[in-house]
Amino acid sequence: MEWQLHPKMNEKLYLKDPDHSEIGKKIISNGISLIRKIGFELFTFKKLAEETGTTEATIYRYFENKLRLLNYIVSWYWHWLDYQVMFNTNNLTDAEKKIKVTIQILTWQLDTNHARQDIDLEDLHEIIISESSKVYLTKHVSEDNKEQLFMPYKNLCSRISQIFIEYNPGYVYPRSLATTMIEMAHYQDFFMNNLPSLTDFGNEKNIKHVRNFLVDLIFSTLEKKLN
Amino acid sequence: MEWQLHPKMNEKLYLKDPDHSEIGKKIISNGISLIRKIGFELFTFKKLAEETGTTEATIYRYFENKLRLLNYIVSWYWHWLDYQVMFNTNNLTDAEKKIKVTIQILTWQLDTNHARQDIDLEDLHEIIISESSKVYLTKHVSEDNKEQLFMPYKNLCSRISQIFIEYNPGYVYPRSLATTMIEMAHYQDFFMNNLPSLTDFGNEKNIKHVRNFLVDLIFSTLEKKLN
């Protein structure tokens, strides 16, 4: 018997909860596959309506605009990821192991554990890599922040920074190191696949290299200094 | 007597060289201030034409579209930054000092040395922080890359990675560490000012904290390990 996660999303992200209707769920799942396919710039509600077999007007009843829909999708992902980190580190006593598990999760590859009926996590992961920063790299980031639109990302950052503190209570930049780890998990992946000369993994494009880079980076930085 | 830098820009970035005419130069300088002011999403060639006292059609003769103009501006900045790093590290013998100088340059604040008549470097720096990633986070990144549109960024990355190698020839991820340093110099700045709880510098928003974070991160990582 499968247990499906239903994160409680920030109500400011939508006009009508897409999780409360069949068409709403289709908007999300088709939205994910369409954004993945054509990219956020060329993505429009009209195209999504056609894909979903509904009308533009209906989608506008759920989301104010396409950036809000993207933010909904991205927030869902951070929520999911935060849960994965929590679940997989909770039973561990060793902070070093927790960090390594977290890096594994941040740089995950599809396996059966992650399969879901409605949401294509592989597409979602690609969207996070290529599009997620667009939700906060705007002129209205401060207003959005006041409406708590970035909480799931902040929660994840906070959780990871606590693990860092557990590993080395004396380290003074746990939050900045957490955002560095999250962002670089995605950026190095994007660069490896699209602009490989910006990385050291170009010859053999394998996510394992990103993991090794991150493990080295994080543990070097967290190592207690004796001077 | 002042000596002005004129980087040779990739010809694929423009249709007609904006550096060869007065109106072209105005398109660039007004473009920078307008993008800074209203953000790239709301920026249009029509608004830029009004600001510049010319017509949309004229701007389209210089740039294919607004993304190309952004890429031109961003490339100009990377080129300028690369020169700054080269110039300011060239005479140094100590690789540690070179790295520290590079971090200073990446997190620069306006001073008289940087003043230019036509290009507002402060605006440009803000654009780099908030908009620069949008030039490669697209579906056409590979085609753009084939046309060498990201060379200045790659050159900077390459230069920094060489300094890392100079400091520790045994370090295996110099390029990835260079992109990490560049990206985080800007991301931590953006987060500090807009989403401060994602950093450890929220109380006193000062770029010095970003610098200290980067110095700690980079030198911890580059330190030779003896095991």
Next chain:
DNA sequence: TATTTATGATAGTAATACTATTATTTATAA
């Protein structure tokens, strides 16, 4: 069964992202 609520179908608007045409001004070359 009555009534609310959601969706579909359709229309419409202002702005965006361009392309095209022609006249006029400016720069350069004979």
Next chain:
DNA sequence: TTATAAATAATAGTATTACTATCATAAATA
């Protein structure tokens, strides 16, 4: 100096985008 070429201005036009509005109908609920 004039002829010629090139650049720009002025204007118009098109398809698409990002919405808003209206009304009829279908589905859910009271």
